[in-house]
Amino acid sequence: MIDPISWDDSYAIARALIARFPDANLAEISLEMVYRWTIELPGFDDDTRLANDEILAAIYQEWFEEVNPV
Numbered sequence: 001m002i003d004p005i006s007w008d009d010s011y012a013i014a015r016a017l018i019a020r021f022p023d024a025n026l027a028e029i030s031l032e033m034v035y036r037w038t039i040e041l042p043g044f045d046d047d048t049r050l051a052n053d054e055i056l057a058a059i060y061q062e063w064f065e066e067v068n069p070v
């Protein structure tokens with residue numbers, strides 16, 4: 001069973017996106033793509049209208065930091 005994911009779960013969303021798109025080139029990913037891919041994730045269960053640039057940027061940041069460790 002998949003745990004529900006909401007906009008508050010930026011790290012969980014980033015991890016799910018990494019698993020789903022392991023070869024994604026982050027330089028080519030827009031916030032619109034982050035939005036579309038997030039709402040298509042199995043287990044995503046939140047109001048799609050609540051997304052904004054701040055939330056999407058936080059997801060992107062988590063993704064970036066996860067695939068580019070310091």
